[in-house]
Amino acid sequence: MGQEIQENFSASLHETLSACGDDSDFKGHKTITEIFGKLYVVGATSEGAESPLDVKLFDKATGKWLAPTILGKKPNSSTFHSGVLVTNDRILFLKADSSSNEFSYFLEVDSKFVRERKDLLGGEVVAWSKGSIGDGPKPIVISGPSGVGKGTLINKLMKDFPSTFGFSVSHTTRAPREKEVNGIHYHFTEREVMETEIKEGKFLESALVHGNLYGTSVEAVEAVTDTGKRCILDIDVQGARSVRASTIEAIFIFVRPPSFEELEKRLRDRGTETEEQIQKRLRNARKEIEEGKEGLFDHVLVNDDLESCYANLKKLLGLDSMETSNKAASVDFRTPSSFTISRDAENNIVIDSQDTETKDGIPKKIVLDVSSVRGGAPGRTRGLTVLIEY
Numbered sequence: 001m002g003q004e005i006q007e008n009f010s011a012s013l014h015e016t017l018s019a020c021g022d023d024s025d026f027k028g029h030k031t032i033t034e035i036f037g038k039l040y041v042v043g044a045t046s047e048g049a050e051s052p053l054d055v056k057l058f059d060k061a062t063g064k065w066l067a068p069t070i071l072g073k074k075p076n077s078s079t080f081h082s083g084v085l086v087t088n089d090r091i092l093f094l095k096a097d098s099s100s101n102e103f104s105y106f107l108e109v110d111s112k113f114v115r116e117r118k119d120l121l122g123g124e125v126v127a128w129s130k131g132s133i134g135d136g137p138k139p140i141v142i143s144g145p146s147g148v149g150k151g152t153l154i155n156k157l158m159k160d161f162p163s164t165f166g167f168s169v170s171h172t173t174r175a176p177r178e179k180e181v182n183g184i185h186y187h188f189t190e191r192e193v194m195e196t197e198i199k200e201g202k203f204l205e206s207a208l209v210h211g212n213l214y215g216t217s218v219e220a221v222e223a224v225t226d227t228g229k230r231c232i233l234d235i236d237v238q239g240a241r242s243v244r245a246s247t248i249e250a251i252f253i254f255v256r257p258p259s260f261e262e263l264e265k266r267l268r269d270r271g272t273e274t275e276e277q278i279q280k281r282l283r284n285a286r287k288e289i290e291e292g293k294e295g296l297f298d299h300v301l302v303n304d305d306l307e308s309c310y311a312n313l314k315k316l317l318g319l320d321s322m323e324t325s326n327k328a329a330s331v332d333f334r335t336p337s338s339f340t341i342s343r344d345a346e347n348n349i350v351i352d353s354q355d356t357e358t359k360d361g362i363p364k365k366i367v368l369d370v371s372s373v374r375g376g377a378p379g380r381t382r383g384l385t386v387l388i389e390y
C-alpha cells in the first residue's frame with residue numbers, strides 16, 4: 001500500500017516537471033522530492049556508476065530552476081536510487097547495489113547547518129551527509145593551551161590505535177615548522193585563500209589563534225569519517241565552542257598543565273617559537289585555562305606525567321581493554337540492484353528486493369528505523385537502525 005502511494009506521488013512529480021520544462025539534464029535514473037513547493041531533483045549529470053549524484057532545484061511558485069550550493073561529499077551514483085522524505089528538513093537517499101557503508105545518504109535542505117550556511121552564503125543551500133548504522137564513534141575534540149601536550153597525546157593515540165582514530169587535518173595560515181608536512185600536520189594556506197573558503201562555507205569552524213587563522217574544513221572531518229575511523233580534532237577553545245554549537249556530537253576534552261611554569265618550560269624547550277610568539281601564547285594560555293573551567297568540556301585531564309595522563313585519556317575513551325571497543329556497530333550487507341520502498345505500520349522504511357535471483361549477502365528485505373537519527377552535515381547522520389531478512 002505504502003509502496004503504491006510512493007510511486008504515484010513520484011510519477012505525478014515527474015509529470016509536473018515535464019510540463020514545466022525539465023532542465024535538470026540528468027543522465028539515467030533521477031528522483032524528485034517535493035518539500036514546501038520546491039522540487040529537489042537528484043541524479044547524475046554524467047554516465048557511469050561512479051559519477052556523483054547532483055541536486056537541481058525547481059521552484060513551483062516561480063517556475064524557475066535554482067542552482068543550490070551543494071555542501072558535503074556527494075554520493076556516487078548507482079544504477080538506481082530512491083529518495084524518501086524523512087522530515088521536512090531532510091531526504092534519505094537509498095542506493096541500489098551498494099554496501100551497508102555506502103547505501104544511505106541524507107540530503108539536508110533546511111537543517112540548522114543548512115540554515116546557517118544560507119545566512120552566510122545567500123541563496124539556496126543543500127548538504128549531503130552519509131548515513132551511519134548504529135551510534136557510530138563520536139568525534140573527539142581536544143583543546144588546551146599551547147604547549148600543554150595535546151599533539152603529543154594525540155600522536156600516541158594514533159600510533160597505538162591506527163585503525164580506530166583518524167586526525168582531522170586543520171588549515172592554518174602560520175608558517176610550517178621544520179618537520180611539518182603539508183597535508184599531514186596541517187594544510188598550510190594563504191590567508192586570502194582561507195578567508196575566501198571560510199566565506200564559501202567550507203569550514204566547520206575557524207578562529208584567529210595567536211595571530212594566525214586556523215580552521216577545520218568540512219572536508220577534513222569527512223575524510224576521516226569516510227574511512228569509518230573516529231575523528232580527533234586538535235583545536236583551540238574558540239574552535240571547541242563553535243563545534244559545541246554545531247550539530248556535531250563530540251566528546252570535548254580539555255588538557256591542563258600541572259602549573260603555568262611547567263607550561264612555559266615546555267613551550268621554550270620545544271624550541272619552535274620566537275620569544276615574542278612564546279609570550280603571546282603564554283598570555284593566551286592564561287585566558288584558555290580559565291575558559292577550560294567554564295563547563296564547555298566534558299572532561300579535564302591534567303598532563304603532569306605523560307604516561308599517566310595518556311592512561312587517563314585511554315580510560316575515558318574506553319580504550320584501556322581493547323582496540324576495537326569504539327568501532328561502529330558493523331552490519332554487513334549489500335542492497336539489491338532493484339527494489340521498492342514502502343513504510344510499515346511502525347513508520348519504518350522498508351526496502352523490498354525486486355531482484356529475480358537471490359544472492360549471498362543481499363537481503364530480501366531491509367527495514368530501516370529512522371526515528372533516532374541525529375547529527376548530520378557536516379559529518380554523518382548517525383543512529384540508523386537496520387533489520388534484515390534474507
Ligand SMILES: Nc1ncnc2c1ncn2[C@@H]1O[C@H](COP(=O)(O)OP(=O)(O)OP(=O)(O)O)[C@@H](O)[C@H]1O
Nearest residue numbers: 145146147148149150151152266270303304305306
Ligand atoms: N607530560 C609531559 N611532560 C613533559 N613534557 C611534555 C609532556 N607532554 C608533552 N610534553 C612536551 O611538551 C612540548 C609541547 O607538547 P605539544 O607540542 O604536544 O603541545 P601542544 O599542546 O600540542 O601545543 P600546541 O598547541 O602549540 O600545538 C613538547 O616538546 C612535548 O614533548
Ligand SMILES: Nc1nc2c(ncn2[C@@H]2O[C@H](COP(=O)(O)O)[C@@H](O)[C@H]2O)c(=O)[nH]1
Nearest residue numbers: 146170206207209214215216234235236239
Ligand atoms: N580553532 C582551531 N584551532 C586550531 C586548529 N588547528 C589547530 N588549532 C589550535 O591552534 C593552536 C596553535 O597550534 P600550533 O600548531 O600553531 O602550535 C593550538 O591550540 C591548536 O589546538 C583549528 O583547525 N581550529
